[in-house]
Amino acid sequence: MTIKDKRLDEELFLKEREEVLKAWPTGKEVDFDEAVAYHKSIPEERIMVNTLMKADQVGKTLIQPRAGVALPEEHIGLLQYLREEGEADLLPTTIDSYTRQNQYREAENGIKESREMGRSMLNGFPAVNHGVKVCRQVNEAVNVPVQVRHGTPDARLLAEITLAGGFTDFEGGGISYNIPYAKSVAIEDTIRYWQYVDRLVGYYQEHGVNINREPFGPLTGTLVPPSISHSVAIIEALLAARQGVKYLSLGYGQNGNLIQDVAAIQSLRELARDYLDKFGYDDVMVTTVFHQWMGGFPQDESKAYAVISWGAAAASLSRATKVIVKTPHEAMGIPTKEANAAGLKTTKQIVNMLQDQGLEQTHNMDEEKEMIIRETEQILNRVLELGDGDLVQGTVRAFSAGVMDIPFAPSKHNAGQVLPARDNQGAVRYLNFGNLPFSHDVKEYHREKLSERGQVEDREVDFQMVIDDIYAIGKGMLVGRPR
Amino acid sequence: MAGKNDDNKPTVVLGVIGADVHAVGNQILEHALREAGFDVANIGVMVSQKEFVSAAIETGAEAIWVSSLYGHGEMDCRGLREKCIEAGIGDILIYVGGNLVVGKQDWEKVRKLFLDMGFDRVYPPGTLPEEAIADLEEDLKSRGVL
Numbered sequence: 001m002t003i004k005d006k007r008l009d010e011e012l013f014l015k016e017r018e019e020v021l022k023a024w025p026t027g028k029e030v031d032f033d034e035a036v037a038y039h040k041s042i043p044e045e046r047i048m049v050n051t052l053m054k055a056d057q058v059g060k061t062l063i064q065p066r067a068g069v070a071l072p073e074e075h076i077g078l079l080q081y082l083r084e085e086g087e088a089d090l091l092p093t094t095i096d097s098y099t100r101q102n103q104y105r106e107a108e109n110g111i112k113e114s115r116e117m118g119r120s121m122l123n124g125f126p127a128v129n130h131g132v133k134v135c136r137q138v139n140e141a142v143n144v145p146v147q148v149r150h151g152t153p154d155a156r157l158l159a160e161i162t163l164a165g166g167f168t169d170f171e172g173g174g175i176s177y178n179i180p181y182a183k184s185v186a187i188e189d190t191i192r193y194w195q196y197v198d199r200l201v202g203y204y205q206e207h208g209v210n211i212n213r214e215p216f217g218p219l220t221g222t223l224v225p226p227s228i229s230h231s232v233a234i235i236e237a238l239l240a241a242r243q244g245v246k247y248l249s250l251g252y253g254q255n256g257n258l259i260q261d262v263a264a265i266q267s268l269r270e271l272a273r274d275y276l277d278k279f280g281y282d283d284v285m286v287t288t289v290f291h292q293w294m295g296g297f298p299q300d301e302s303k304a305y306a307v308i309s310w311g312a313a314a315a316s317l318s319r320a321t322k323v324i325v326k327t328p329h330e331a332m333g334i335p336t337k338e339a340n341a342a343g344l345k346t347t348k349q350i351v352n353m354l355q356d357q358g359l360e361q362t363h364n365m366d367e368e369k370e371m372i373i374r375e376t377e378q379i380l381n382r383v384l385e386l387g388d389g390d391l392v393q394g395t396v397r398a399f400s401a402g403v404m405d406i407p408f409a410p411s412k413h414n415a416g417q418v419l420p421a422r423d424n425q426g427a428v429r430y431l432n433f434g435n436l437p438f439s440h441d442v443k444e445y446h447r448e449k450l451s452e453r454g455q456v457e458d459r460e461v462d463f464q465m466v467i468d469d470i471y472a473i474g475k476g477m478l479v480g481r482p483r
Numbered sequence: 484m485a486g487k488n489d490d491n492k493p494t495v496v497l498g499v500i501g502a503d504v505h506a507v508g509n510q511i512l513e514h515a516l517r518e519a520g521f522d523v524a525n526i527g528v529m530v531s532q533k534e535f536v537s538a539a540i541e542t543g544a545e546a547i548w549v550s551s552l553y554g555h556g557e558m559d560c561r562g563l564r565e566k567c568i569e570a571g572i573g574d575i576l577i578y579v580g581g582n583l584v585v586g587k588q589d590w591e592k593v594r595k596l597f598l599d600m601g602f603d604r605v606y607p608p609g610t611l612p613e614e615a616i617a618d619l620e621e622d623l624k625s626r627g628v629l
Contacts, residue, residue: 097501097502097553097554097555098555100502106502110558113558119585120585120586121555121558122554122585123553123554123555123585151504180504180506181504182504182529183527220506296609299608299609329587331608331609332582332587332608333552333554333582333583333584333585334554334582334585334586335586335587336587408506408507408510409506410504410506410509410527410529463514467511467514470507470511471611
């Protein structure tokens, strides 16, 4: 069956739900009407949409960590600690990697081993295995909204369990949780799975329950040029809106050049509003998410705090609605709760100090914003052309033609031809355009920026430059200058 | 024993084990190994132990390089050496590197854990490709391959 950008037929959707809920025994715990009634009993301060909308109105940047461990009691303790000690405004429940691949048996084994070993053997919270009741215990144990964060190509069951479990925000999307998170799942399949998730959110919405949806902004987290991540964010926003989603947070991963990072959040907001309105979704609300640097971190904790601080500053100055926070243990993997709280407090201090300061809208910033908007429009126009107006088919064809192409992604359905590199000021530019549908002058702009760096460093603009840039921040620099 | 490729370059099987999808380091390692004159059978992300072993047999590889960045390495890597022994390539070099366990743990303990599992070399996060490549060259020389 060819998948189109159409709202799922209700009868077929409800039939599919029955199948989805049978995939693991905890699916039996899901009762939609009861879940709607439960959501209506959730106090204001634990509903994500309320908190995000309020922050957005006053231009405040909220802070949110990543966190998840195998066992419920430990997970609850972790969230409470990050709220109380870390001063987190919003909390996450990060899902483990087995659950992300629908490997519920392996997750079960991880839960068992975690109990035996007395430490978490999983890198997140296996929400499907724990089921609806335990999810509600998690939400009820804290006084702020909790979001499900993961990386699951087929998250239908996870969405069913966690939404019935009282979570009010769900991350992911058919592109952003496929290309950076899977090896061989077809894009058409993941778009279809995420139509289901979005339809489920829309279904709650129609029953009076506000649930926020957040496409995953940073993608592979490695020097992703803003116009690539913006294109994905806007497509996923439009696909979600089609299924009845009314509240969206669109994200972007910090690249490290302040002007480019601020311009990226500004342009993301404008582009999203523009496209949603153009498609007739003017009642869909958009907030923004800024991810602190997602690439390699310095091992040294003081240096890591500096990277965290720079991300906090860029997030605040860009007026992003929330910032996702890194920790001083980033280079070592999953942090202790103390390190996680430390990253949060560092961020909180900076966000508070910058809340009443603005950044002057300079010529450079306008130029940067203009370029991001032009590039994104060129990509999205070609996607729509390729789909004869249909966004799903356009997206599928765009990936197979390399018109959309995400650098360093593991998926075999991604062309992998695009290569980014930093220019002489550290902004991320295109070194290889692959098949991105950019106009001649856009390409010239990037070539000039990179050749300027090549001249300063007296070397060729090539793959070695890319490698140097990937390691640079971990080694104490932004631009990977020759050693 | 030299590689079974026509060019006689030693072959390294490269992959990210388990349900892990971290692809960036994998691509850089491939590039670095090729630059250093190795043949690389890069089997990418989300690789099972069985796939590592099959790829090593198919390519006549001298070494298997396992990456694990997401913290499940301890569960994913257990038994890989035994699988190689069962398949008749028990003496193949196996290296592992990355964020191998959940949380910040004492590195020497982590290293010992993986050496006891039968890995020849174990690398902490942040290791540059050059370091592991130099070790590989040394190990291959001592085996008379290089």
